[in-house]
Amino acid sequence: MKTKFYVTTPIYYVNDVPHLGHAYTSTACDVMARFKRLDGYDVFFLTGTDEHGQKVEKAAARKGVAPQEFTDEVSSAFREMARSMGISNDDFIRTTEVRHKAACSELWKRLMERGEIYLGSYSGWYAVRDEAFYDESELTERDGKKIAPSGAEVEWVVEPSYFFRLSNWGDKLLEFYEKNPDFIGPTSRRNEVMSFVKSGLKDLSVSRTSFTWGIPVPGDAKHVMYVWVDALTNYLTATGWPDNQAPRAEFWPASLHMVGKDIVRFHAVYWPALLMAAGLPTPKRVFAHGWWTIEGEKMSKSLGNVVAPGDLVARYGLDAVRYFLLREVPFGQDGDFSRRALISRMNNELANDLGNLAQRTLSLVARHCEGRLPVRGVLTPEDSELLAAAEALPVKMRPLIDRQGFSEALEEVWKVIRAANAYIDHQAPWSLRKTDVVRMATVLRVLTGTLRWVATVLQPVMPGSMAKMLDQLGVPENARDFAALGAPLPDGTVLPAPQGVFPRYVDDAA
């Protein structure tokens, strides 16, 4: 039986339209999912939308539509984003679905039964104008009145609220982090989370009475669940929970929750605490990636520089964008998305290094080997060295991918591609054609073999382009996973006419 691998994107909040950041998270998860599938895992890849909460309720009201109608529309925009980015998710969950409400209610009931949730009251300085609570320390005084940073007047408000006994779980969380050093990545986030927990946890207010667009609290319809309790539960819902006979029940606990750095706390503190409190297994890993700036500036609506994934794909091509996102920046750090950097990667690495290597190799095969996979003769040390480097790729990449080291994994592949370019130059098969045809055949076969390994391991990042390259290398569709790499293709396999996979990007703006 195959090992299970369950990866999730956050469910995207429908108060926003899909932008580069969403595409980034989803693409990273997609690469995880595709890599694991190629490596023989049984993968469940989940994405979806988070649709409850006051912001959504208000946004719908502003548009003059019912919340459900509003979320239907925005949710479909996220579905479309996934399609345009080539995301291979197995399910798309919406928190407004019946299955999800059922799972949330069940989780709530269990927490109540275990005494982990109690009815109390939430009190604080509330600004009616801002509809927000402020901490005492944020307030200033004017004419004897407390004033919020926004300038709004605040008043002391007490309202009933259910609370989760988060304060009981601090020590258990710390113990959990110690025992599972890989639970939070990268390490800098782990440090932050641990210091946050060490500073002491307060009980968490987990219901709201100030709006109604949410999942009702079982047995107390005046309250709706705090949106994060609702949202986090989606990961469980999608496995069919609480039905332990559901087809996907075996996927819990999740292998990896990919998140943006802004929502680490919810995933690395609240979520495991809720699960432990409910007596359920905790996810294996939470990884927080960084943000993109656009041409050196923060992406924001007011700057008008929000990048729509669809526009990028239309202009530069899907695989180039996916490659750039994962190659340009060490995953976990912030990075800058610039047109110049993207084009540089496209032309130097995709067109020149890889595309041109395939093209020059395959056109020599087409012209001088009758378009058939040539016979490999006796190997020289140079031949063996290149092949060994290519064949080591899955082994080298596995641990890197397991800790989301995408750019490092790609760097490993490019080391092999650069070595192959050096090899073809040194071996000069175009000269061997006149002096030693047998040797020429061996050199070309070593190169097509190397390219097959390279194209195979690059499929998760660039599925479309690598499918084309594997077509040209004569690799049948059922022989494109890692397990199939062990069996060389038959000599004489007929190859299609070579075609460029990565054209150079010529700037037409100039």
Add this chain to the structure above:
RNA sequence: GGCGGCGUAGCUCAGCGGUAGAGCAGGGGAAUCAUAAUCCCUUGGUCGGUGGUUCAAAUCCGCCCGCCGCUACCA
């Protein structure tokens, strides 16, 4: 304020106790199979500053300077 991190070639970064590295950018050369792509060689750094530990420090410790993150109830 507290806790944590970072500051290494023009740019992006790796190295984290043993005579400074990669990619890109710049310079020179080779080759001509290929998407004018490729290959080889090369310029360039007192590793933020300053004290200390050590036979030996970019690497460990102290202080200083400069950036950045976290420091809970919008999601």
